[in-house]
Amino acid sequence: MSYGLTFGLDALMIMLLIVLWSIARSKAGRFVRSSDAAQLRRRIRGILITIGLAMLPIAGRLALLFKLQSDKGWIFTQDKWLFHLPLLLIPAAAVILFTIPRLHVLSPLASGNDRAGLDAGQRRSASDPYLVMPLHAAALGSVVSFFFMLVPPALTHWERVAWPSGVLLLTLLLLGYIQVRRQRAWSRPDAPLQRSLPQRLLRTGASVLVIAIAFGAWFVTAEAASRLPGRISMMAGVADYGGGAATTLHHTEGHEGHTSVESLTGPQTGEPDRKFTLTAEKKTIKLPSGEMMEAWTYNGQLPGPELRMRHGELIEVTLINKDIENGVTIHWHGLDVPNAEDGVAGATQNAVMPGQTHTYRFVAEQTGTYWYHSHQDSAESVKKGLFGSLIVDPTDTAATDRHDITVITHYWEDGSMTFNSSGQPIEYIQTSPGTPVRLRLINTDNWVERKFAVVGTPFRVIAIDGMDLSEPTELTDTHLQITTGGRFDVAFTMPDHPVFLSIDGKSKHGILFSQDGSRTVPPIPDTLLFDPSDYGSPKPTPFDLDSPFDREFMMVLDNMIGFYDGKFDQLYTINGDVFPNTPMYMVKEGDLVKTTIVNRGMVDHPMHLHGHHMLVLSRNGKAVSGSPWWSDTLYVAPGETYEVAFIADNPGIWMNHCHNLEHAAVGMTMHLSYEGVWSPFEIGHATVNKPE
Ligand code: C2O
Numbered sequence: 001m002s003y004g005l006t007f008g009l010d011a012l013m014i015m016l017l018i019v020l021w022s023i024a025r026s027k028a029g030r031f032v033r034s035s036d037a038a039q040l041r042r043r044i045r046g047i048l049i050t051i052g053l054a055m056l057p058i059a060g061r062l063a064l065l066f067k068l069q070s071d072k073g074w075i076f077t078q079d080k081w082l083f084h085l086p087l088l089l090i091p092a093a094a095v096i097l098f099t100i101p102r103l104h105v106l107s108p109l110a111s112g113n114d115r116a117g118l119d120a121g122q123r124r125s126a127s128d129p130y131l132v133m134p135l136h137a138a139a140l141g142s143v144v145s146f147f148f149m150l151v152p153p154a155l156t157h158w159e160r161v162a163w164p165s166g167v168l169l170l171t172l173l174l175l176g177y178i179q180v181r182r183q184r185a186w187s188r189p190d191a192p193l194q195r196s197l198p199q200r201l202l203r204t205g206a207s208v209l210v211i212a213i214a215f216g217a218w219f220v221t222a223e224a225a226s227r228l229p230g231r232i233s234m235m236a237g238v239a240d241y242g243g244g245a246a247t248t249l250h251h252t253e254g255h256e257g258h259t260s261v262e263s264l265t266g267p268q269t270g271e272p273d274r275k276f277t278l279t280a281e282k283k284t285i286k287l288p289s290g291e292m293m294e295a296w297t298y299n300g301q302l303p304g305p306e307l308r309m310r311h312g313e314l315i316e317v318t319l320i321n322k323d324i325e326n327g328v329t330i331h332w333h334g335l336d337v338p339n340a341e342d343g344v345a346g347a348t349q350n351a352v353m354p355g356q357t358h359t360y361r362f363v364a365e366q367t368g369t370y371w372y373h374s375h376q377d378s379a380e381s382v383k384k385g386l387f388g389s390l391i392v393d394p395t396d397t398a399a400t401d402r403h404d405i406t407v408i409t410h411y412w413e414d415g416s417m418t419f420n421s422s423g424q425p426i427e428y429i430q431t432s433p434g435t436p437v438r439l440r441l442i443n444t445d446n447w448v449e450r451k452f453a454v455v456g457t458p459f460r461v462i463a464i465d466g467m468d469l470s471e472p473t474e475l476t477d478t479h480l481q482i483t484t485g486g487r488f489d490v491a492f493t494m495p496d497h498p499v500f501l502s503i504d505g506k507s508k509h510g511i512l513f514s515q516d517g518s519r520t521v522p523p524i525p526d527t528l529l530f531d532p533s534d535y536g537s538p539k540p541t542p543f544d545l546d547s548p549f550d551r552e553f554m555m556v557l558d559n560m561i562g563f564y565d566g567k568f569d570q571l572y573t574i575n576g577d578v579f580p581n582t583p584m585y586m587v588k589e590g591d592l593v594k595t596t597i598v599n600r601g602m603v604d605h606p607m608h609l610h611g612h613h614m615l616v617l618s619r620n621g622k623a624v625s626g627s628p629w630w631s632d633t634l635y636v637a638p639g640e641t642y643e644v645a646f647i648a649d650n651p652g653i654w655m656n657h658c659h660n661l662e663h664a665a666v667g668m669t670m671h672l673s674y675e676g677v678w679s680p681f682e683i684g685h686a687t688v689n690k691p692e
Pocket residue numbers: 331333373375485608610655657659
């Protein structure tokens with residue numbers, strides 16, 4: 001059973017319990033007003049049936065919990081054992097111990113005097129607090145359980161448990177007090193069972209008002225508490241040393257031996273081997289639907305121009321912002337450049353505003369497929385077009401007589417998708433049998449795990465996130481799922497019949513290779529998902545699962561509803577928090593660092609660490625057994641656990657965030673911070689910087 005299904009079923013059963021227990025408690029509340037014994041008997045029977053039915057979802061939830069425990073372990077079940085289970089079982093036990101015996105006592109009392117109202121004794125037993133209160137507790141307990149699904153009680157946040165539990169206990173005390181008084185009043189034979197209508201209205205009105213005031217107060221304070229200050233250092237996170245020695249952290253200048261990120265540049269002198277100029281400018285374009293869109297472009301091109309360079313070259317890129325009022329930067333996604341060249345507004349530079357320029361200089365130290373995009377207001381900027389591909393060729397390839405094709409996919413506002421500058425849904429390429437073809441697949445879209453498949457010939461996955469795989473074997477009937485920001489390179493040799501690269505697993509978008517210019521797309525077979533954790537051959541790596549790690553971090557991804565910077569939203573949390581309360585991983589240069597990434601939530605999170613490549617050590621508890629798998633943007637699906645590691649060899653303040661950029665924009669971001677490095681840059685409404 002999938003993790004998502006387990007989650008969904010559990011939520012469904014909580015809702016069922018809310019309904020069933022609410023029915024039971026309202027039936028019990030009406031006992032005393034039964035017009036005669038026959039009606040009381042019917043109500044007792046009804047309530048017993050409802051209680052019986054409620055046992056089914058209870059058993060269901062227990063079964064799911066044991067299943068989840070055996071499949072996924074403590075980290076996925078701790079909330080359920082500690083908080084959901086007591087809410088589920090304690091009231092249910094009370095119902096069995098207190099309510100049911102009293103129903104059995106009440107039942108014979110209700111026989112005999114049919115056609116007459118209840119007598120004092122019957123009224124007394126029918127309004128017994130011991131009969132009614134367990135049902136209240138069960139109903140309200142399931143409501144709190146549901147709340148815990150929306151706002152998971154992170155173990156570091158006792159207030160998230162204390163508040164709902166406190167409200168629950170107070171409400172039960174109040175209801176209990178009311179019930180005791182009612183029972184006393186109703187035991188008098190002549191007591192009115194119903195208050196007058198105005199009295200009842202007044203009472204209901206008052207309770208609604210109290211609830212509204214309490215809720216409003218919570219809303220207003222939570223909203224205010226979530227507002228980001230006008231200026232805040234990106235280094236404002238909560239220091240996490242990963243079990244290693246504490247390192248010093250300074251937000252300000254003037255500390256002996258502290259380096260500003262500004263000085264961590266690439267080579268400042270020397271004639272560059274290659275120079276590029278990228279001008280950020282608006283351009284109105286016509287989308288395939290005919291709709292006009294104001295695009296934000298580099299050099300008026302969509303996507304931006306491909307930056308192609310060779311390994312070891314000194315690169316200089318001049319960024320000019322012509323008219324993008326939000327500001328721009330350029331981040332070299334996946335390329336591990338020196339920190340000051342990383343292009344993150346508010347961390348490594350200020351956003352480049354209209355009329356301003358900024359120069360980046362770095363040596364291309366890795367080969368492979370990368371991309372670049374603005375890291376100022378990036379959720380918006382990438383959507384509107386501020387991105388392009390970046391390819392680093394090895395020094396020794398001729399790259400002449402083969403097809404080396406970049407496929408950078410992107411959705412536009414009208415829902416149309418492009419993967420090349422022509423904007424055509426299918427591209428036709430004529431080529432002769434025996435020609436080697438290399439496809440560089442890049443996914444730039446949030447929320448999309450794009451499905452690519454090569455149809456018509458066996459193919460190999462030769463690189464992931466720019467890093468070559470060792471001895472990749474041939475694959476057929478296999479599709480690749482590429483997460484936001486991720487890159488896969490695939491290769492095949494052109495056969496004597498057509499080959500189709502399917503984008504999205506269908507025949508609507510793709511590239512058709514043929515000898516004769518054929519326009520007939522071959523049928524798409526059923527395919528299995530490619531698994532990088534068990535592909536190719538092992539090869540020595542600088543460290544592995546058994547290495548002595550200097551620091552071990554835990555990164556638990558989850559979701560909750562709440563406020564971010566004054567806006568009510570679905571939030572995505574790291575260790576129960578959103579920025580600036582997310583942890584900041586503190587390291588010393590040279591540390592060997594391991595991170596365990598766990599996705600307890602309901603949506604995918606492609607986690608992207610800047611400035612470093614992570615070696616994936618294990619996936620869902622199973623060690624990676626094929627080629628070493630290095631990643632900079634790791635697709636972590638709901639219910640998955642990864643162990644990854646890297647060497648802290650690139651000093652700076654580095655972002656570590658979800659590349660579903662909308663998630664990052666509501667706080668799913670944190671930092672890796674090296675000892676002795678500080679950043680003078682700030683984010684917040686009073687600055688121009690808004691990295692996400
Ligand atoms: Cu491609 Cu921090 O981003």
